[in-house]
Amino acid sequence: MMVRVSGALLRFTDYRRVISVAAPTVGAALIRLADEYRPLKPVLFDREGRVRATHQIFLNGEQLNREQLTRPAGDADSVDLLLPVSGG
Amino acid sequence: MPRWDVYQMPVDTGYFTPLGLQPTAVCRLGFNAAGRWLSEHTLSHRRLVADYQTGFVVWSAQLSLDEPIKFVDADCLEMRVTGRIRGGGTQFECEVEVDSASGTTTRMQACCVPLRLDDDPSLSGTPARLRPEVMGTFLPDEIEIRPYRSPAPGLRAAVGRDGTVLARGRTPFVIHRHQCEVADQWYWPEAVSLASGGREELVRVESGRVPSLRLGLSMPLRRLDLLFNRPFFLFDEGAVLSSAHKWQGRLVFVHELVGVEGGEPRALAIEQFTLPSERACN
Numbered sequence: 001m002m003v004r005v006s007g008a009l010l011r012f013t014d015y016r017r018v019i020s021v022a023a024p025t026v027g028a029a030l031i032r033l034a035d036e037y038r039p040l041k042p043v044l045f046d047r048e049g050r051v052r053a054t055h056q057i058f059l060n061g062e063q064l065n066r067e068q069l070t071r072p073a074g075d076a077d078s079v080d081l082l083l084p085v086s087g088g
Numbered sequence: 089m090p091r092w093d094v095y096q097m098p099v100d101t102g103y104f105t106p107l108g109l110q111p112t113a114v115c116r117l118g119f120n121a122a123g124r125w126l127s128e129h130t131l132s133h134r135r136l137v138a139d140y141q142t143g144f145v146v147w148s149a150q151l152s153l154d155e156p157i158k159f160v161d162a163d164c165l166e167m168r169v170t171g172r173i174r175g176g177g178t179q180f181e182c183e184v185e186v187d188s189a190s191g192t193t194t195r196m197q198a199c200c201v202p203l204r205l206d207d208d209p210s211l212s213g214t215p216a217r218l219r220p221e222v223m224g225t226f227l228p229d230e231i232e233i234r235p236y237r238s239p240a241p242g243l244r245a246a247v248g249r250d251g252t253v254l255a256r257g258r259t260p261f262v263i264h265r266h267q268c269e270v271a272d273q274w275y276w277p278e279a280v281s282l283a284s285g286g287r288e289e290l291v292r293v294e295s296g297r298v299p300s301l302r303l304g305l306s307m308p309l310r311r312l313d314l315l316f317n318r319p320f321f322l323f324d325e326g327a328v329l330s331s332a333h334k335w336q337g338r339l340v341f342v343h344e345l346v347g348v349e350g351g352e353p354r355a356l357a358i359e360q361f362t363l364p365s366e367r368a369c370n
Contacts, residue, residue: 006324007322007323008210011272052208054214086210086211086271086321
């Protein structure tokens with residue numbers, strides 16, 4: 001699937017905006033993405049390994065909650081990672 | 089009594105246009121003044137972020153300008169600033185007055201929403217009431233129960249309902265790093281710059297057809313209302329959707345800052361210019 005990364009997260013993916021990730025589910029794709037781009041890991045996941053509630057995740061435009069990250073996704077699907085607001 | 093800070097700020101030409109103090113500069117100076125006040129009387133912005141996991145995002149701001157402050161007026165601007173909590177800790181409001189030696193004043197009022205930051209490097213956060221230990225640094229006179237209500241939505245509705253549309257335009261933009269703050273999120277005064285750019289483009293393109301639009305370049309801004317829904321981030325693409333109106337004897341520009349993905353505007357800016365006839369009456 002293609003994972004699209006929004007502006008505030010770009011510096012954690014070496015400024016790549018669209019990244020192809022092979023994984024069976026959305027949640028698995030996020031883990032692989034964070035493995036490939038290590039600085040992204042503490043940004044996306046908390047210390048318990050859960051996706052932080054401050055991020056919004058969309059599958060083909062549909063916003064997913066944390067329980068829906070087990071949703072299967074294939075090559076034709078796209079996932080958007082969005083940080084709605086930052087406290088800088 | 090609420091605490092005020094008063095200090096001098098040396099001027100440089102970059103703060104000004106030929107018409108007077110730039111609205112964007114007022115917002116930047118004003119936000120800096122609020123940070124100075126917080127640091128002096130409560131907690132510094134850096135400590136709020138680093139030690140108290142508290143960030144602020146500006147949600148609403150207003151500028152009102154008397155006669156323009158000019159570069160040649162004086163060597164320094166006199167800055168006056170105070171701050172307070174509103175809405176039981178769900179808002180931080182600052183008031184800033186910029187005075188010139190000629191006796192004119194520009195006022196900025198900005199209302200921020202506190203964020204409880206996660207402990208990650210992106211400074212991600214969610215809106216939350218201020219922590220008690222932060223609230224405790226404010227005096228009782230600096231805490232107001234009533235929340236601040238932005239006049240911008242009502243103003244936009246009134247202009248749309250009762251005004252006459254003169255022209256419309258669209259100015260695309262991309263957010264780059266020089267427009268951002270520490271988290272690669274746009275620095276909110278950029279909304280003022282983008283809206284100004286949208287107005288100037290509208291005047292440049294449409295003033296042959298609507299000559300009165302040139303007043304939007306030749307007259308100083310008198311009032312600016314801003315409302316923020318969602319920020320733009322580094323490399324986000326968007327557009328300023330501008331419309332010019334004649335309303336209550338004023339020339340008004342309404343700017344919606346939208347992302348290319350569509351949806352609700354991420355920010356709204358309403359600029360008001362007093363027309364010469366009304367100025368003569370005042």
